[in-house]
Amino acid sequence: MWKHIAANGISLLIVLLIAVGGMIAWGKAQYEAPGPLAQAICLRVESGSNLRRVSEELAGRDAVKYPQILRMGADYTDRSDKLKAGSFLIEEGSSMQDIVALLTGDGQSTCGTEVVYRIGVTGQEMRVRELDPATNRFEVVTEFDPLAGAAPDLYADLRSLSDTRYRIAVAEGVTSWQVVEALKGADFLAGDVADVPPEGLLAPNSYEVEPGTLRQDLLGHMQEMQGARLAEAWDNRADGLPYDTPEEALIMASIVEKETGVPEERRQVASVFVNRLREGMRLQTDPTVIYGITNGQGVLGRGLRRSELQRATPYNTYEIDGLPPTPIANPGLASIEAALNPDSTDFLFFVADGSGGHAFAQTLAEHNDNVARWRAIEAEQETSSN
Structure with missing residues (x-):
């Protein structure tokens, strides 16, 4: 009798082990399989949030089907305590494994609000924009000149969010004085500038910065980049x-x-x-x-x-x-x-051609003909504007 009971117990244990193994395999497959999200979304993770709250929000937005499996997968891979605050773009069809990696990885926020301070030849502009997950394109929310007056309330509200990203965009052709003066209007930067950098040594580019970045450090980074660009181009010169x-x-x-x-x-x-x-x-x-x-x-x-x-x-x-x-x-x-x-x-010569470009010439006679055509275009434009 005891042998019969023991045999039945072993059989039951084997069945249970097989069932558990099957459940684990099924759960792993669900964790790694493409998810149900039909259209990309931007997920905001508040500071101090936890994986349970985030997983339930993902389930509510149809990004995951089984939030419990997402949490178990994060636990199994030792990522449960690595959740980061920020705004993250969840692509359509993202697996739970992909989502956990995104929310606990080393990268920065991938969507949400971005403040871009554009420094141009004729002025500067603070532009606040939001990423539209459906198109993966930024849409401008508001824009203003920070040196011309008070910022809109919306900008102040966004400045208080920890995951708002900041970027300084310097256009080609600006002078060093213009850059230094414009940076005074970037209230998310810190520190004064000792001297205006020598002309030509700042690289026009788009620079992502952290709040509190020193203006002097940013200018130093611009000079390093321009120096590297010039050195490489010089080495490859004609x-x-x-x-x-x-x-x-x-x-x-x-x-x-x-x-x-x-x-x-x-x-x-x-x-x-x-x-x-x-x-x-x-x-x-x-x-x-x-x-x-x-x-x-x-x-x-x-x-x-x-x-x-x-x-x-x-x-x-x-x-x-x-x-x-x-x-x-x-x-x-x-x-x-x-x-x-x-x-x-x-x-040896060139002059505007009326199309935004220039007409080029080898001889002075050809150049004079081009100049005459340009003068006629100018006169016609002046007549039509009056």
Whole structure:
């Protein structure tokens, strides 16, 4: 009898073990399988939250079917106590394994609110935007100039959220003075700036920053990036260029940057100035004259006067030979590369063509024809605007 009972007990234990093993295998399969989420969502995890609360919210938003399995999987992989605060983009069909890795990993928030402070040639703008999970594109919520007046209440509310992200976007062609002045309006940064960095040495780029980042440290990072860009481009430069140092190449890059906003033209514009230097011609470029007037402190806001074109300054390339003494702005990477690898052309002249670009010419006669066409376009535009 006891043998019979023992045999039945062993049989029952085997059945139970098989059932448990089957449940574990099923649970593991559910944990790793694509989830039910039909459209991406942005999940906000509050500071101090826990995995139970988060898993139940995920279940309520149809991102997971079995929140208990998500918690067990996190426990099994020792991730339950690594939940991070932030806003996270949960892609459609994400498995529970993917979601746990996202919420407990080392990365930063992947969606939610982002504050982008844009520093441009003609001004600055604080832009608050939200990621639309459905399109994976940012939508602008509000925008304002922080140096022109009080910020909207919405901005102050978002500043209080711990997972709001911040970015400084510096446009190509801004001067170092403009960058330093604009950074005073970034209230999420800290510290003063001792001196305006030398012209040309700040890399136009988009920089993600943490609240409390020192302005001086950010400027240092910009200088390091520009130095690295210039060094690499110099190492890969074309042969026979009419400048001897990376610093001279940076001056040329800044002139190219200010002369055209059309990406496809940069190497052509660079070729014109390189050809002029080779021929011993003066560069005769208005942006250098303007810099000599403003010292890079703001925008001139009007056309150049004849007296200014004839006034001798270190930056008046109608009066001086060769390059001006310093860059006239902070050029982007494309302009640096154009200055060091210009197109091979015979162009010596260019003028606006009315389309936003320029008409290039090899001879003065061709250039004069292009200038006449441009004057006619200007006159027509002036007539139509009156």
